[in-house]
Amino acid sequence: MADADTARLCVQIIHSHFGPLTASVASALLTRGRLPLLQLVRYTSLKPRTVRAAVLILVQQNILWHAHSEEEGEVLEVNTKECLMRLRFGRFVWQAEQVFGKAAAEIVQLILDHGKLRPVDIVAQLSIYDPKSSSMYSQALHKLVTASYLKPSTILSHNSPRDKRIRYEGEEKAKISGFPTAKELREAKETAAARLKREEEEAEKIGLKRKPKEQSSNRSNKRKAVDEEVFVDDEVYFRVNFDKFNIHIRNKIIELAVKERFNSSAALVMRAALKATEAKQVSSASVRSDPTSIAGISMHVDDADDLASGLVTSSKKAPVASLVKNYLGLLSSADNPTPSGQAAAFVSLSDNKVHVEFDVVNKRLRRRVLEAVTRERHGDDGVRILRLLLDTGKMDEKQVSKVAMMANKDARPLLSALSTDSLISIQEVPKSADRNPTRTFYLWFVDLPKAYSVLLGSLYKTLYNISMRRHAEQEESNVKAVLEKCERSDVSQDETLLSRLEREILKDWEKKREKLMVLEMRVEEAVFILRDLDSSGTIDDL
Structure with missing residues (x-):
């Protein structure tokens, strides 16, 4: 279940994309965890028909997972990562245009709007006003599929992978005789993860078909050379491959x-x-x-x-x-x-x-984000202590103040402030079995998975605040009246129908919106570094 900051951001995203009724369904699932349909109807206080329609929309948009529970039967769960990825949809369309052209960008935008579509529906929708352009869209679609920018939507993509991974880990642990060691448990997790990944790769091979095409050989007319022609399967639903x-x-x-x-x-x-x-x-x-x-x-x-x-x-x-x-x-x-x-x-x-050593570079980028946040909150002295603990390991308070060349009276409150923000952690090492505090060593160290997880939640909170600020600026009476007037057909064609004051209000609103968008892109880039560049997967498991 997502934390409070992530849940608020996901609800706000769903509210802006699909409306308040769908957002109330997502809010119930995010705050209460996975639920069956009957309990979801009770917690949302909506009509069953409305809840069912909202669930269908979220499933079509790949935001909801299905899971089967022995106690409650079929339950629904929100895929928070898929929901948060909607903040990058505009960038995905721009990248598709840069790599493959405008036709590919239109295909990607259409699939992002609908969640998943078949090739026949994609070409028919885009070439409805110009039937001659169907071949152009078919070629662009073939390029996107063969380059893995589009992937087939399978049954596994609608099921929670966490449940299947837990079941596979249980099967591997059951094969261990006696009390399992740490190495055996790690091998069981790796085997289960490899099995799940292999199943996903096999399921995603259904997007392309090979059609044998016989051609006469140049060397002999009697011998035939078989050339396989690859084409996109029209019966498969495709979705955008965010990776x-x-x-x-x-x-x-x-x-x-x-x-x-x-x-x-x-x-x-x-x-x-x-x-x-x-x-x-x-x-x-x-x-x-x-x-x-x-x-x-x-x-x-x-x-x-x-x-x-x-x-x-x-x-x-x-x-x-x-x-x-x-x-x-x-x-x-x-x-x-x-x-x-x-x-x-x-x-x-x-x-x-x-x-290209992606793992080494990713660790350095993530550490740079951590140091930037530490410098912003606690200054250069906080960054000095953070780097010292990252390079040295566990140290007590006296060692930190000595090596960092800081007075003990200055290092103590700074260590407490860093610990309050979860940037550093403390390890207790008792001298005796009674764990008396007077006979216990307290060692400071940096727990990177915990620090990154807390920092990621803070960035989600910042993204939510940016979105709410933009919404509040837009809902001001003067700005709202001008924006409603700009939607009129005559005003959109001739801006001189706006008064001088209205043009100034509109210009001021556009400047504020641009600043908020730039800030949102910077924060989202930090989120990408902390979450999507995590090769170990520790952030997703927390």
């Missing part, structure tokens, strides 16, 4: 991080390295990319890019491959082979193969 679009967001963040640390030329090389393996990247939480070569990266560098401006070289016209190799040496921290240097690397070089 594939999240890859573009992650790659852009990594490119900006390289530009911030080195220069724009190094960022161009990193972008080329990411493009070289972009087709094989399947998830934004991958540990590392597939191997590529320096020549493959050089092919993705544009001729107009001036890589020599970012390096001091002896020759003025060095070959592109040589410049790329020099930049990769910088990105891999080849001049610093120590553990600290490798922890600060972006790529790794081995046997002329280049890997």
Whole structure:
């Protein structure tokens, strides 16, 4: 069940997209947990027909999961991650247009509006005013499906994966004889997760069909060469694959991080390295990319890019491959082979193969968000203590004040403030069995999963406040009257029908809306770094 801040944000998103009745159904599920349909009707105080229609809408939009309980039968549960992903729908449509063109963007937008659709319905809906454009949309749809930007909607996508993972873990634990060890329990969880992932991959292979097409061979007319033609299955419902679009967001963040640390030329090389393996990247939480070569990266560098401006070289016209190799040496921290240097690397070089170390970069990005929040709340001294505990481990109060070169009277209240915000945690080590506080060591350390989880909840609260602020600004009497007047057909065609005061009110409202949108995008980027770049999956399990 979601926490209070996440639940409020999800209810607000559903309210703005589907109305108050659907939001009341989602609110009951988010506050009370999974419920059967009869109890959902009782808690919402709505008519059964209304609740059933709201449930159908949320299921169609992939926001509700089905689950079967032995005690209560079929129950419903809100997929909070799917609901929160709706904040990025505009960015997904923009990315589809940048990669595949306007026709693909229209397809993605239509599927996002309906949740899931069949290829026949997609082409018929988009080409209703221009039947000749059906072939263009069919080609764009084929590109999106083959590139995994669209994936089939299966039965597994409507069932809660947590229930199936728990059942699989129970089956694996039942195979262990005797008292299970920590290693055996970990292996059981890994086996259950691999089994669930394998089932999902097998279920998503139904989107494409192969049609054999016989062609005459050039060598002999008697022999036939069979060529398989791949086409999209018209009977399968497709939905948007968010992971594939999240890859573009992650790659852009990594490119900006390289530009911030080195220069724009190094960022161009990193972008080329990411493009070289972009087709094989399947998830934004991958540990590392597939191997590529320096020549493959050089092919993705544009001729107009001036890589020599970012390096001091002896020759003025060095070959592109040589410049790329020099930049990769910088990105891999080849001049610093120590553990600290490798922890600060972006790529790794081995046997002329280049890997982009996503896991290393993701950890560094998430730590940077944590340090930024700590600096904003507790200043540079708080960041100093946080870095000390992250690098050293568990330390008591006297050690922290000594190593951080701070007075004990200054370190004590700062440690308490950091602990109150869950940025650091405390570990009790009793000297005796009675756990007497006077005979107990108190060690401070950074519990990263807990800190990230609490910080993520705070960011959800910020997103909710931004949305409510935008709604309150829009509902002001003067602004509301002007916006209603702008919706008139004559005013939309001729803005001179607005008075001077009305134009000033409209301009002021547009400035406020733009500022709130920029702030929302920045906060959402921090949410993406903390949640979607978590390769270990600890945030989802909390």
